[in-house]
Amino acid sequence: MPDRLRQSLVDGARLGQRYALPVPQHALAGAAGERLARRTGSSVDFQDYREYQPGDDTRTIDWSVYGRTDKLTVKLYRDEVTPHLDLLVDASRSMSLDATSKAASLWKLASIFATAADNSRCTHAVWLAGDGFRRLPNDTLPPPAWEIPDFDSARHLDDAFAILPPKCRRLGLRVLISDLLWPGDPLATLRRIANGAAEVFVIQLLARTDAEPPPPGNLRLEDSESGQVFDLYLDASGQQQYRDALVRHQESWRDACRQTGARFATVVAEQLEESLPTLTAAQILVPV
Amino acid sequence: MIPALTYPLALIGLVALPTLAAIYFLRHKHRRQPVSSLLLWQHQLKSREGGAKLDRPRLPWIFFLELLILALLITAATGPRWQLPETTRPLIVILDDSASMLAGGEKDSARVRAEERLNALLRERKFHSVRLLLAGSKPRLAGPAVTEQKEIRAQLAQWTCRAPATAIESAIALASDLSKQQAEILVLTDRAPAHDDFADGRIRWFAFGRTTPNVAFVNAARTANGEQDRCLLELANHSAVPQSARLTLRAGTNTLHSGAVSIPAQSRERIILNLPAGTPAIEASLTDDALAADNRAWLASPSRRHVRVQLAIEDESLRTLLERTLESTGLRATQNADPELVLHTSLAGPMATNGWHVRLVNHTNSLAYTGPFVMDHAHPLARGLALDGVIWSAATITNAPGYLPVISAGDIPLLSARTDTLGRQQIVLNLEATASTLPTTPNWPVLFHNLLDWRLQEMPGLHERNFRLGQHVTFRAASTAVRWQPPEGVAKNLTPSGTLGAVALETDLIGLHRIIDNNITTEFAVNFLANDESDLAAAKTGEWGEWNRPEETRREYASVLWIFLLLALAGLGGHLRAVARSKGTA
Numbered sequence: 001m002p003d004r005l006r007q008s009l010v011d012g013a014r015l016g017q018r019y020a021l022p023v024p025q026h027a028l029a030g031a032a033g034e035r036l037a038r039r040t041g042s043s044v045d046f047q048d049y050r051e052y053q054p055g056d057d058t059r060t061i062d063w064s065v066y067g068r069t070d071k072l073t074v075k076l077y078r079d080e081v082t083p084h085l086d087l088l089v090d091a092s093r094s095m096s097l098d099a100t101s102k103a104a105s106l107w108k109l110a111s112i113f114a115t116a117a118d119n120s121r122c123t124h125a126v127w128l129a130g131d132g133f134r135r136l137p138n139d140t141l142p143p144p145a146w147e148i149p150d151f152d153s154a155r156h157l158d159d160a161f162a163i164l165p166p167k168c169r170r171l172g173l174r175v176l177i178s179d180l181l182w183p184g185d186p187l188a189t190l191r192r193i194a195n196g197a198a199e200v201f202v203i204q205l206l207a208r209t210d211a212e213p214p215p216p217g218n219l220r221l222e223d224s225e226s227g228q229v230f231d232l233y234l235d236a237s238g239q240q241q242y243r244d245a246l247v248r249h250q251e252s253w254r255d256a257c258r259q260t261g262a263r264f265a266t267v268v269a270e271q272l273e274e275s276l277p278t279l280t281a282a283q284i285l286v287p288v
Numbered sequence: 289m290i291p292a293l294t295y296p297l298a299l300i301g302l303v304a305l306p307t308l309a310a311i312y313f314l315r316h317k318h319r320r321q322p323v324s325s326l327l328l329w330q331h332q333l334k335s336r337e338g339g340a341k342l343d344r345p346r347l348p349w350i351f352f353l354e355l356l357i358l359a360l361l362i363t364a365a366t367g368p369r370w371q372l373p374e375t376t377r378p379l380i381v382i383l384d385d386s387a388s389m390l391a392g393g394e395k396d397s398a399r400v401r402a403e404e405r406l407n408a409l410l411r412e413r414k415f416h417s418v419r420l421l422l423a424g425s426k427p428r429l430a431g432p433a434v435t436e437q438k439e440i441r442a443q444l445a446q447w448t449c450r451a452p453a454t455a456i457e458s459a460i461a462l463a464s465d466l467s468k469q470q471a472e473i474l475v476l477t478d479r480a481p482a483h484d485d486f487a488d489g490r491i492r493w494f495a496f497g498r499t500t501p502n503v504a505f506v507n508a509a510r511t512a513n514g515e516q517d518r519c520l521l522e523l524a525n526h527s528a529v530p531q532s533a534r535l536t537l538r539a540g541t542n543t544l545h546s547g548a549v550s551i552p553a554q555s556r557e558r559i560i561l562n563l564p565a566g567t568p569a570i571e572a573s574l575t576d577d578a579l580a581a582d583n584r585a586w587l588a589s590p591s592r593r594h595v596r597v598q599l600a601i602e603d604e605s606l607r608t609l610l611e612r613t614l615e616s617t618g619l620r621a622t623q624n625a626d627p628e629l630v631l632h633t634s635l636a637g638p639m640a641t642n643g644w645h646v647r648l649v650n651h652t653n654s655l656a657y658t659g660p661f662v663m664d665h666a667h668p669l670a671r672g673l674a675l676d677g678v679i680w681s682a683a684t685i686t687n688a689p690g691y692l693p694v695i696s697a698g699d700i701p702l703l704s705a706r707t708d709t710l711g712r713q714q715i716v717l718n719l720e721a722t723a724s725t726l727p728t729t730p731n732w733p734v735l736f737h738n739l740l741d742w743r744l745q746e747m748p749g750l751h752e753r754n755f756r757l758g759q760h761v762t763f764r765a766a767s768t769a770v771r772w773q774p775p776e777g778v779a780k781n782l783t784p785s786g787t788l789g790a791v792a793l794e795t796d797l798i799g800l801h802r803i804i805d806n807n808i809t810t811e812f813a814v815n816f817l818a819n820d821e822s823d824l825a826a827a828k829t830g831e832w833g834e835w836n837r838p839e840e841t842r843r844e845y846a847s848v849l850w851i852f853l854l855l856a857l858a859g860l861g862g863h864l865r866a867v868a869r870s871k872g873t874a
Contacts, residue, residue: 094324102324181325210324220318223326231318232332233348245328 008104009143012111019285020119023083048076085117086168090178091128094224096151100207105269111143129157132164154225156182175201186256200262201284208270213242301362312351357859364852369845377472379415380463383447384477385424386454387581388821398496402476424451425758427459452757452818478827486833497827501527504582504822508815512590519561525551526823533574582822586813588753595740598627616733619740644713651683654720657697667694668742672734681723753812765789767806775799
């Protein structure tokens with residue numbers, strides 16, 4: 001792994017210290033942990049009374065109530081859980097586009113979310129979407145300990161879902177980090193991600209060259225994933241057409257997010273730190 | 289198109305063209321641009337796939353605009369001129385129609401080369417119209433002015449090259465008159481011009497002749513000489529080396545003579561034959577050489593007609609003098625019944641239906657004149673007369689009404705003539721013979737020979753039987769319908785005209801012609817006999833004269849420089865606008 005990416009993880013962890021995840025109440029599920037869940041459990045926080053049922057722990061019977069009412073009544077306490085974050089990272093070749101800081105920003109952003117998850121007392125897992133979804137080695141450890149592989153997949157996210165979907169934890173938080181630049185129905189993709197999730201965040205990470213068309217002139221466009229080459233002369237009208245196409249594409253994703261309850265934000269890789277307030281404004285990250 | 293390389297500004301502009309192309313090539317070389325996906329470039333991909341299969345130029349349109357502006361400026365730098373149709377000159381082509389243009393045969397003659405050159409010229413340059421002028425013995429137009437190649441070819445079919453001479457100078461004068469000094473004149477011939485100073489810049493002279501040895505008949509005559517026909521054939525060798533040829537003489541199917549003739553360089557050879565009277569037309573031929581037209585000659589039997597003359601003169605001495613004179617001409621018939629010529633001294637001569645009258649005014653109170661004598665040399669009676677030193681004694685009379693003086697001394701008519709209503713000649717000879725020296729001079733028999741010869745010529749039929757090509761042949765018809773059979777082609781029926789029943793024959797074909805009049809067939813020969821045309825040593829190849837004078841060119845070609853400058857300015861305006869717009873967009 002290049003030192004540049006390793007440094008991105010470190011920088012991301014440092015930046016992530018400022019943020020937490022907005023964990024909703026309905027997302028309070030998972031293994032026993034430090035956060036109170038909505039369901040009853042074994043914490044010391046009283047929740048309610050209920051009539052004794054055979055099989056209830058006799059240690060929870062409130063004997064004073066029994067003395068006053070002559071009914072066996074048990075005390076219920078709230079459960080303590082650890083919420084979970086599943087980071088879905090697009091590991092196709094386009095995310096490590098040449099001459100851009102897209103890959104570094106991707107890992108910096110993933111590191112921010114992982115650190116923010118720790119701040120929210122959430123566990124996290126990192127899923128790489130390539131030829132199917134697979135876990136990132138050491139993904140449960142702090143980000144600087146992650147083993148970042150090369151991005152060599154030419155498949156987009158829908159293909160990865162079809163080949164091997166991720167085993168995301170139920171009622172967990174799910175964050176998708178991708179450039180979203182592939183043809184397909186965003187709604188179908190989002191429904192797959194949002195299935196069983198408590199909250200879904202979609203972060204579109206674009207390089208500056210993705211967000212803004214190149215200057216006018218003769219261009220030889222090279223698709224980083226398929227290797228397809230396309231020569232064209234780009235003029236002002238072509239630039240405008242590109243901008244319009246990007247806006248339409250983002251609108252389609254924004255609509256899909258609206259329909260699935262997900263939150264959507266776009267981040268430019270070269271301006272990642274400047275874009276973090278955008279994520280805060282979108283309530284994807286919460287300042288600590 | 290005027291070559292741009294001769295204009296320094298245009299040359300600089302030409303250098304700018306590849307420079308501009310190089311700048312654009314370097315500026316607009318394809319930059320490599322890795323992209324995350326071609327998804328957002330689909331609109332470009334679709335427009336490519338949906339359009340033409342050929343690759344569009346990958347240079348911006350502004351490059352082509354700049355290229356166009358440069359090209360316009362380069363063209364403007366060459367000073368372009370447009371050949372405007374309304375100012376384009378017409379062309380008059382003078383075609384040498386003489387026989388020497390056919391020397392060398394059908395495929396390699398000067399005519400063939402000249403026609404090829406004419407066609408090439410017409411392909412090279414446009415003319416307002418083309419008019420063909422055939423320069424034979426006399427110039428004549430081949431037709432109206434034409435513009436289409438097909439029409440020119442049709443008129444060129446008349447260029448048969450059969451004339452015995454070429455009147456190019458007359459043709460040039462005619463062409464100048466026709467064009468009013470506005471047309472280009474092209475001469476196509478086989479001879480060099482007499483001078484090459486074509487100062488007016490209107491004439492180009494192309495010659496396509498080649499110096500070739502040639503033996504030719506240049507003279508042929510057959511005259512009646514008593515009971516014999518005297519034939520003269522004259523051959524010429526115009527080349528610088530001696531030539532020999534085989535001469536063959538035939539009369540019908542009989543060969544009269546066949547033998548070789550050697551002629552020294554640039555000299556002539558005469559052959560004289562005496563044939564019995566009544567020998568039919570003979571044909572003389574030479575072996576084939578460069579020019580075919582002058583290798584054959586025909587000699588028809590000469591006419592042996594005589595004039596019946598009646599002398600109604602009482603003066604014995606004068607009568608005797610006239611008898612002797614008429615006998616000396618050899619043209620008087622032995623009979624005098626139904627006279628064709630009556631000589632008398634009275635005011636009213638004897639009756640004669642077809643007779644011409646010659647009245648001799650033989651007054652004794654006459655005056656002697658020593659000259660100067662005014663003479664109409666063109667008159668048939670005056671041919672060969674030389675009256676210097678002659679004492680002419682004549683009565684002092686005035687000219688009678690209607691009589692035209694042929695010879696006069698002051699205001700005294702000495703010999704006069706008029707044509708009466710029947711076409712007969714009434715001649716008055718005012719001469720006191722005994723007091724004059726005219727009867728003792730050669731002029732006397734010459735005068736009477738002229739008289740009888742003229743009468744013979746005006747009698748029905750042909751007096752002469754052998755003609756040179758181009759010579760006028762006038763046949764006096766006895767009937768109202770004459771049939772003419774030329775040596776080639778179909779016979780023609782001709783209608784005599786005038787009181788004398790004359791038929792003029794256009795003899796442009798050499799050979800034996802036949803005329804049938806009143807069931808009598810008359811044969812006459814037409815021979816080429818053109819010494820100058822047979823002289824192929826004078827044939828030349830070359831070009832003289834030039835048309836394009838700068839001041840003339842300026843008048844024929846209008847400058848269109850302003851059009852190119854305006855277009856270039858418009859292009860520059862568009863370029864500035866496009867550049868400003870692109871900057872604004874950027």
